[in-house]
Amino acid sequence: MRIEVRFKSIRTNMIIYFSLLVLLTVTVFLFFSIRFTKSNLMDNSEKNSRQLIEQVNFNIENYIDYMENISQVIMNNRDITGYLFDDKKDSGEDLKEAFQTILHARTDIYNIAVLGNNGRYFINSGNDSLNIRARLKDKEWYQDAKMAESKILISSSHVQNLVKNDYKWVVTLSRGIPNPATGRVEGLLVIDLNYDVINDLCESISLGNKGYVYILDGKGEIVYHPQQQLILSGVKKELLKEVSASKTSLTHTDENGENKIYTPFHSKKTGWTIVGVNYTSELAGNEFTMKTMYTGAAFILILLASLFAVLLSAKITRPIKQLQAAMKQVQVGKFQPVSIETAGDDEISSLTRSFNSMTERIDELMKKNSKEQAEKRKSELKALQSQINPHFLYNTLDSIIWLIETEDSEQAIKMTSVLARFFRQAIGNSNIYVTVWQELEYTRNYLLIQQMRYKDKVAFDIRVDKEVMECAIVKLVLQPLVENALYHGLKYKTEQGNILICGHRQGETVVLKVMDDGAGMTKEALNTIFQKKTDQKHNGVGMKNIQDRLNMYYGPGYGLSVDSKEGEGTTVTITIPYRLMEDLNEET
Template identity: 30%
Template sequence: MRSIRTQMMLFFSLLIFVPIVISSANVYYALENYLEKQYVKQQAQSIDNLASELGEWRFKLQDLSLRLFGDRRVQQFLRYPNTAQTGEQLQRTTDFRQALQIYTSTNNAEVSIFVVRGNGTIYGDGLSAAYKSYIDSRIETARRGAGLPVWENAGEIGRIALFRQINDNETDLNRPIGYLFLLLDKREVDRIIGRYSVDAGQQYAVYDAAGSLELSTDPGISGAFLRRIGSEPRVSAQRTMQLDGESYITFAEKRSDWTLVSWIPEKEVLQPARELFFGILFITVALLCFSVFMVLFLSHRITKPLKMIQRKMKQIGEGVFIFKVPVVRNDEVGELAFAMNRMSDEIVSLIQKNREEEAKRRRIQLQTLEYQINPHFLYNTLDSVNMLARKHKDPIIADIVTYLSRLFRIGLNQGRELITVADEVRHVTYYLKIQEIRFSGQLYWQIHMDESIANVKMIKFLLQPLVENSINHGIRKRDEPGHIEICVRAEPDFIVLEVKDDGVGMNRERLEQVRQSLAAGSDDQEADHGFGLRNVHQRIQLHYGDRYGLELASESGQGTTVAIRLPNR
């Protein structure tokens, strides 16, 4: 069976978890779609602008190469080989060098300009062995271009190269007279691209149709992947491509024979969506923890009083009706606790009323028994008085009558139930004196009383039935005189009244039967001599409680001892 706490915890957890998970998934996928669309829109515009700026940069450098190509000073210098050191030739050389210096200074340090004569001589500032080797290796490529510009990524020298063949533009445009090489700083391209790089994972590349130029911000990317991106026939198209198990969002912009491509890992674009999702997940976990705490708190507030009421109901089933459930809340649980307390009070009231009625009934019965003096005793006593009066005119008769009157006087006690210990002892003393006269020479007795408890109150008529029981069932059944000893003493918190005789006693089986008769509380007045003992035993328990009563000890042929233990109050 599931407890209320478990059911509440499960209900509230589902109540919080399910809507949040559904909302989180919906927000995540909606945000993914939105981020991708916004990024595509933004990046499409960005790559278009970047392609335009790269086109302007390319046009500027190609325009520079055309101006150098058609510059008269360059044409004059290349058209006439340096065969003789004439004044005219020296002037051409001087003009040519001045022209190179002007073009170089005009374009700052981003462009290194070199001119190659037909005989292979290279002119230009900053010529290094690496540059010379590269230029020599590209003369044939420039010749095949037949005057058209050729772009190349000169990776071995760390530059971008723009070179072309210079033809004679005055006499024969098809006649080559030299070659022009522009070596460009790659950092200028990086600066242009950097102005359009917003995301850290965004990469760019540009390549030409001839395959000689290939520039990329990611050196590790393959040329095949770049051409896959640019192979889409549409302009400014965006797609998703896979490379090495990772998905990329790609863009391509084609301008003339150059293609600009861009790509970024899809996870970089969707990173905000994932961060938002994990944030929502964290909030969900926090809410679940909070809900568990609140469920434990609320269930404790609800189930604690309910469990207490459950325990009290169980006690009712076990017969315990006196209890109080604390009423600390003004709600349904508090009303239930109040109703339980009211039910307990009513049950206790009914039980108490029933007990009072039962006690009243027993008191009436016992009072009736108190006033019913044993007819045999009265008959025998009166018979003795009559016989003595006729046979003797002895003062003993006067004593018997005196003892009898005092006995009645103490026994009746003006209808009061309690007498002092001293009066109880005097009452049994008068009874014993009468019996001593009756059984002259057969009954001997003595009484010992602790005077410190003489004024302690007790219920009356306890010792006389015990003494009568000792005489009738103990001493009279033996063939020789018997003794009765009464001892009244004080113990810590108790008063002990003990009647001991040396009569015939009881065997173990009979003693156990009498003890069981006392415990059972049978009212069978025909049942042997146990009736007088039961009467005393029930009166004691009715007045003082079940802890008190008679205690019996007996041995066959040795006598019987009956003890009464009462509270010392």
């Protein structure tokens, strides 16, 4: 059965396949890098151990050189041969002074002694007695020193044998003392060196947390070992002769199952073999750190490669995404112009150019339609302006004639002037928007004319905050509402009627109110106020017309709301957005 994995997005496919390719490459690289680094780690560890061992050997040889120089200084003292081989000199005061000077200056020298074949000897200050029970002649280091004659010989570590009742561990430097009379070696200079000096030199370096250094002499016997007592007692085992005979590193598993790497270095000067011991478990710890580091680096590389794949795929698929988004807009009926940048002659670029051409054509048609709609709005505005009540005009002219006939020319002139301003503002401005101040002036002129016609029948007041005076409002909104208040609210009142126009800013909106204390409306009339009426006696502009225009220019969130009580009056509230005239980009 064949299973195919498919993803909905081209970009997802690109990211997945690119990431898999990078993962495979990094895995192969990681495998070979770890193998190479592991081998290199072992080589570097061995090289580092050898350098450290060479440093220990260098320090030991320098120390032995210094002790040889001291022994040469002692050998140059003629009092030694005089004391050992001249029976006439029994006093060792001169030797005592020389030995004491050296012992006080060098705390690492434990004993200084001269021994003659004739049985004479002098140890340290002359107060120490030779340990006869030690049988020096039977000791291996003593026999070797005798055989070496005048050559300097360094023994392996041992318990000192010279002084009675003292059992410290020492390393002995010895050389033969020739008798000037016979020319033969008939005495021996012995310098016991403190074993702790060798211990300090070996512990001055670090071979990890568990590694250590030990020293073998030319016979493969231990000169120094940090666990020397355990080895000599047989509790612990150590590679001795195998390492002493080897010139290269050895790997060995001890009795505890731990793997060790032995790195030997043979000193030509001392004849000793300095051995450095590393535990492979510590190298494995370094190997684990190395693997962790490599794995972390590989993980970061994969993350970076994945990020690169995401960015690269985003760049490649961006035109497709843009085209898809633009098509979705067109699909839901949003025909705004969409222009997608294209480069190249590939299939996506060709498709994008075709889509751009299509949206440009749609944009042209939409602009043409928008222009036609703007012209239609202007025609509607002109039609609205032409709907100003002709009866109002005829009645006003009759009032002017009556004032002239009664020789009240001042009132006639005033009414004519106000009427002229009213019509100039009503039909002389073809803009869709005017300022609130202009709309109020137009309405004020209308009310002044009505007030002059009806004398004490009508009173009005305008209380609009200065803050909203420069706000833009659709033309011919307030006057029709005031006209409705007059003819449907105040006309049939026997006493004086009042109209109040107020306005203020409320956040990002402007609230204007036209209030009257006229007849009010019944609930049935209030519920049908925004319905189109064809049997109106009054030829004014209907509430529905005003509401429709406000909704058309501002949106459904703005417009009129009416509150009325029969016998108490009516309040019409106008809500529009706060926009200044200079912020509007309207078509005039």
